[in-house]
Amino acid sequence: MEEKKKLGIYIHIPFCVKKCLYCDFLSDKADRDVTDRYIEALKKEIGYTALNSIDFKGQFVVKTIFFGGGTPSLMDGEVITDILDAIRERFDVSNEAEITIECNPGTVTKQKLDQYKKAGINRLSIGLQSANDDELKLLGRIHDYRQFLETYSQAKEAGFENINIDLMSAIPGQTVDSYKETLEKITALSPKHISAYSLIIEPDTPFYEIYSDDLSHSCCDTSGINSPAGYSKWPSLPDEDSERQMYHMTKSILEEAGYHRYEISNYSLKGYECRHNISYWNGTDYLGLGVGAASYMNGIRYSNTSDIYTYMKACEKLDNIPTSEYFFDDEEDAPDDTDYLNKEGYHEAIQPLSKNERMEEFMFLGLRMMEGISKKGFKERFNTSIEDVYGDVIKKLTDQKLLEDSGDIIKLTDRGIDVSNVVLANFLL
Ligand code: SF4
DSSP states (O other): OOOOEEEEEEEEEOBOSSOOTTOOSSOBOOOHHHHHHHHHHHHHHHHHHHHHSSOHHHHEEEEEEEEEESOGGGSOHHHHHHHHHHHHHHSOEEEEEEEEEEEOTTSOOHHHHHHHHHHTOOEEEEEEEOSOHHHHHHHTOSOOHHHHHHHHHHHHHTTOOEEEEEEEESOTTOOHHHHHHHHHHHHHHOOSEEEEEEOOOOTTSHHHHHHGGGGGSOOOOOOSSOOOTTOSSOOOOOOHHHHHHHHHHHHHHHHHTTOEEEETTEEESTTOOOHHHHHHHTTOEEEEESTTOEEEETTEEEEEOSOHHHHHHHHHTGGGSOOOOOOOSSGGGSOSOOGGGGTTSOEEEEEEOOHHHHHHHHHHHHTTBTTOEEHHHHHHHHSSOHHHHHHHHHHHHHHTTSEEEETTEEEEOHHHHHTHHHHHHTTOO
16 A cells, blocks of 8 residues: 655644734734634634545645644634544544644643643644843733743643744844843753744834834834833844854854754754654645645645635635545646636635746755755655756855765755855755
8 A cells, every 4th residue: 555645734823912013924813703713714624625625534644733823822722622633533643743832921821731732732832032021022022931931831730841942033122141041041941942033024014114224223213113111212133243143152052052953943852853844844745724824735835815804704615615626646737727726715826836946945945954955855856866957056055165065965064054045045946
């Protein structure tokens, strides 16, 4: 019998207590009616997708499930249990599946965490960002450090062993010393995994209005948005030099504490790498369920509408839609015309990837991983040798000491990691 393919499932819960000032994720405040209606719609989508598209149970085994958001930990234990039951009923979920929920401090109780554990969640990803209360306040986070510590100890008490903590550098007003303190406080807790990203000022966020003129690090008291309590004006973003110091400090402090960097922004103790995120980076199929969720199945990338009302209305009608076949056993069989795909009214941005696009992705995503990419893996996947496609680029970047090319493996050097965006852009075809 042919071995089943691996599948990751992402579930989007788009609700938050309030919007953080830097956030451009698909999330918003919502009242109970909308939340309840959304969860019912989501369960319909789960059932419909499993029964009406590909033969998921026959062809795929679910290796990872990830509840992201938003703040999925706003959901009661029963809701998460119901969603996981609906998934298990219709998909073949491996007994060893990694099942993660994103959790914000101040939104869980020990009882809720016990219920999550019972439902089968075995990994928590806690959004802390900083151990400094002033920085948390500036970001518009709903919690302080004390609440985080409470959540963390409740999680341990509930028996969660595999915990990630999200941290952020380059926060307005943050200093190299305050960031160092955050890293030291967190490593002292010994979570199994730490994600450390730099703040990016995204368009359409309050921070963009406040800081878009400040990206040259000059002044920042001209915003029409009230400065946070305790501040007469918005503090500046850290200057470029401090930002670089923070970036390098992340690696040195975390490595010193026993964490290994396995992806540009992700560190873990050995054996606790996030399997769900790795599956994105190594090109495994994944199914995104819920408003705005992105999927990559059989070489087709698509996402659900990001309008929650369109999404809910379309899902509510799903029972009445006859079976559609919009996936193909082999990506080569997928027709160029993709109009047929949005029969249900909630899929959009449907994009069958060309071979060149898939090769680019293989390089972009694979090189984010410290272990790099395998030349043999490239050949097996694309039936072409990597040298034929990227020989000149690899030679150039290796000569510049940005890439290391040894035996079957190509990976970024430390210098290449520092300027990864520039290096990766070379792999565009
Ligand atoms: S908690 Fe996360 S998703 Fe929610 S508003 Fe803040 S950053 Fe955005």
